[in-house]
Amino acid sequence: xxxxxxxxxVVKWFDARCESEVAEARRILNAHRAGALRARVLDLxxxxxxxxxxxxxxxxxxxxxxxxxxxxxxxxxxPLTPGARALAAAYAAAAAREPRRSTQRSRRSITSTARSTSxxxxxxxxx
Numbered sequence: 001x002x003x004x005x006x007x008x009x010v011v012k013w014f015d016a017r018c019e020s021e022v023a024e025a026r027r028i029l030n031a032h033r034a035g036a037l038r039a040r041v042l043d044l045x046x047x048x049x050x051x052x053x054x055x056x057x058x059x060x061x062x063x064x065x066x067x068x069x070x071x072x073x074x075x076x077x078x079p080l081t082p083g084a085r086a087l088a089a090a091y092a093a094a095a096a097r098e099p100r101r102s103t104q105r106s107r108r109s110i111t112s113t114a115r116s117t118s119x120x121x122x123x124x125x126x127x
Contacts, residue, residue, distance in 0.1 A: 001037045007048035014066050043077030
């Protein structure tokens with residue numbers, strides 16, 4: 001089983017000060033180490049984790065070392081954004097279900113909204 005952990009869990013593995021639910025987070029880490037589950041993180045988690053440690057007063061070199069340790073524990077972060085293939089497949093699926101006229105209707109409403117707000121914008125800038 002793969003468990004994707006966010007920064008709030010990961011921080012508790014490395015610095016339990018001022019944290020709640022530390023025992024639960026450590027159980028996840030121990031289960032990962034024992035092979036009962038596979039703990040992974042998103043690529044964004046590295047930024048969040050580093051930021052959290054910095055706000056807790058950690059020095060830059062120590063934060064860097066902990067980021068390296070996190071990579072050893074969880075591996076490379078899973079990408080938050082889908083790849084080009086996944087985006088193309090999602091677009092094709094959406095386009096196959098979406099009637100063309102609703103797209104045209106939304107374009108018209110965007111254009112009319114832009115026209116109606118352009119007068120107020122120019123009035124504000126000339127004042």
